[in-house]
Amino acid sequence: MSQYQVIIGLEVHVELKTATKLFCGCSAAFGGDPNTHTCPVCLGMPGVLPVINQEAIRLAVRSALALNCTVRAVSKFDRKQYFYPDLPKAYQISQYDQPLGEYGWVTIRGADDAAKKIGVRRVHVEEDAGKLNHLGQRLGDATGSLVDLNRAGVPLIEIVSEPDLRSAEEARLYLTELRAVLSYLDVSDLRMEEGSMRCDANVSLRPEGFAGSLEDLPRVEIKNVNSIRNVQRGIEYEVIRQTELLAAGERIVKETRGFDDATGKTYSQRSKEEANDYRYFPEPDLPPLVLDPQWIADMKRGLPALPDAIRADLVGRGIPEKDAEVLVLDREAYEYWREATALFQDERLVTNWMLSDLSRLINARGESFANSGVRPEGLVELLGLIQAGTLSGRMAKEVLEAMFESGQTASQVVKDKGLSQITDAGAIQSIVDQVLHDNPAVVQDFLSGKEKALAFMVGQVMKQTRGQAKPDLVNQLLRDSIQKNYAASQD
Ligand SMILES: [Zn+2]
Known part of the structure; x- marks a missing residue:
């Protein structure tokens, strides 16, 4: 051939x-x-x-x-x-x-x-x-x-x-x-x-x-x-x-x-x-x-930024090449990205949300970035709530879907659904104590050096708080509590 x-x-x-x-x-x-x-x-x-x-x-x-x-x-x-x-x-x-x-x-x-x-x-x-x-x-x-x-x-x-x-x-x-x-x-x-x-x-x-x-x-x-x-x-x-x-x-x-x-x-x-x-x-x-x-x-000087230059600019800003390619080839997506990043500094977070969850929802509804019900300022508000620790990534996905369904803003959805993340240690501590009490073997595994055992316990706490606890905080509380209440008995 x-x-x-x-x-x-x-x-x-x-x-x-x-x-x-x-x-x-x-x-x-x-x-x-x-x-x-x-x-x-x-x-x-x-x-x-x-x-x-x-x-x-x-x-x-x-x-x-x-x-x-x-x-x-x-x-x-x-x-x-x-x-x-x-x-x-x-x-x-x-x-x-x-x-x-x-x-x-x-x-x-x-x-x-x-x-x-x-x-x-x-x-x-x-x-x-x-x-x-x-x-x-x-x-x-x-x-x-x-x-x-x-x-x-x-x-x-x-x-x-x-x-x-x-x-x-x-x-x-x-x-x-x-x-x-x-x-x-x-x-x-x-x-x-x-x-x-x-x-x-x-x-x-x-x-x-x-x-x-x-x-x-x-x-x-x-x-x-x-x-x-x-x-x-x-x-x-x-x-x-x-x-x-x-x-x-x-x-x-x-x-x-x-x-x-x-x-x-x-x-x-x-x-x-x-x-x-x-x-x-x-x-x-x-x-x-x-x-x-x-x-x-004059016409040549008046040309807008074209794909080659846009691609180089995006990659120069640390956007992965594959993502830059997707944005460049869809002018509506790129313009959406520009509007969103003008309002929000973390360009990679904007890119990730646009090209994963937002794209999926837009496609499922037969919309495009130009006519999507969730505008750049709406997405940016949602990303701000993630950054502030009010929403976990998982909760934010749920909020985004609700924003598409209802046309509400992110904070309206969070309020209506009572979705905000639990960031108060006092509210989580009793659940942490219970999980440690119920899983003595897992605690021992962790103490003997198995880091994975901790992930299991974090999962248990997240489950009992219906995903609303802040994972970093749960992780810290578990470590502290084990250190305080269980590690001593090892000696
Ligand atoms: Zn004619």
């Missing part, structure tokens, strides 16, 4: 979060009744002229810069010609030989934690096509197809990676990191299930000793996969399929394949077009896109 090296390049389409479409004033919002977000421009009527949406360009430049691309001061638009019913003009306005951004990279980190730079060949701006709704279960036996042009003309960026990825896992890491970077920019909803982020994967196998250009390898494109997980599955399947074909002495056909979520398999759709099949030519209705280099530099 190992006489081939896996070569993967990804093309990711991201819908930009603008109010209006790329070349007209129609709403770019997702949904709406079919063909209600349309006008003569995006319907491709004769005689209309496109006008570029400045906000779309701003978001595209922001994205390209965040992906370490060089942004061209002058780029241009081109027509990509093809016929399909969801494309009313019979061409798509895109960018061909002068894309907005070029030569960037995304850094991925594998299980071995070695950083690897994946090249970003280009980031260009283009318009989306419409959508076909097939009447029937599937295209093959549809009784008809309806066209909805609400998405036609919505602004997209296409992010094309270099063929630097060597496994399905690396593809997953790249997409995860790419999505995280874009999430901090506020340029897109990034919802793969709604199509606002889509991925095509080019997969080929390079035989050992192959010295030619990667472009010469027969390439299979897996088209329009709707989740990162499915991109990974599609590539895994495709690598096996191609390896088996080559092992059987057959040839790989250059083609476009779909991915079937149910079977986990790819299937042939059509033979792949070459760029020259599209007969790209310069868009005559739009002037070249000229950007002020000073404006580009």
Whole structure:
């Protein structure tokens, strides 16, 4: 199996979060009744002229810069010609030989934690096509197809990676990191299930000793996969399929394949077009896109903190790398963390509670960190009660659950449930005495050096106080009492 090296390049389409479409004033919002977000421009009527949406360009430049691309001061638009019913003009306005951004990279980190730079060949701006709704279960036996042009003309960026990825896992890491970077920019909803982020994967196998250009390898494109997980599955399947074909002495056909979520398999759709099949030519209705280099530099300076910098900052603060990774990849979680740690000094305690109990409760309720019923100030109040010794860790878990259930604050829950920790030695001493009296053999074990015997007795006291005694205090009282009342009799 190992006489081939896996070569993967990804093309990711991201819908930009603008109010209006790329070349007209129609709403770019997702949904709406079919063909209600349309006008003569995006319907491709004769005689209309496109006008570029400045906000779309701003978001595209922001994205390209965040992906370490060089942004061209002058780029241009081109027509990509093809016929399909969801494309009313019979061409798509895109960018061909002068894309907005070029030569960037995304850094991925594998299980071995070695950083690897994946090249970003280009980031260009283009318009989306419409959508076909097939009447029937599937295209093959549809009784008809309806066209909805609400998405036609919505602004997209296409992010094309270099063929630097060597496994399905690396593809997953790249997409995860790419999505995280874009999430901090506020340029897109990034919802793969709604199509606002889509991925095509080019997969080929390079035989050992192959010295030619990667472009010469027969390439299979897996088209329009709707989740990162499915991109990974599609590539895994495709690598096996191609390896088996080559092992059987057959040839790989250059083609476009779909991915079937149910079977986990790819299937042939059509033979792949070459760029020259599209007969790209310069868009005559739009002037070249000229950007002020000073404006580009200002945009670059204005970028927010991005995953690489955030990761380094968190690890520098003593947050374990694994935890830092979870926070970085979920912008909502990271923002929650920032709010909470602005109010509470113990950053590791915040991290631990966020990524264990809070995450579990949020997930169980189908909430997210952004819309969770327990806000950062609520969590911080709870952690303060732990720090002050009012609550044990175990009690705090119970309080947190009740906060989710009732919407009450931590101190309200503590009051209502009479939950505060017993920190008064006098209140615990009689129970300690009783436990020592009832377990003479265990006391002897402890005196003969078995430290574990003490843990048993602490457990007994905790049980009798229904978990409300402060464990440190119980531990101390047990030691003192044994020292005072039992150790003497040993001599
Ligand atoms: Zn329109």
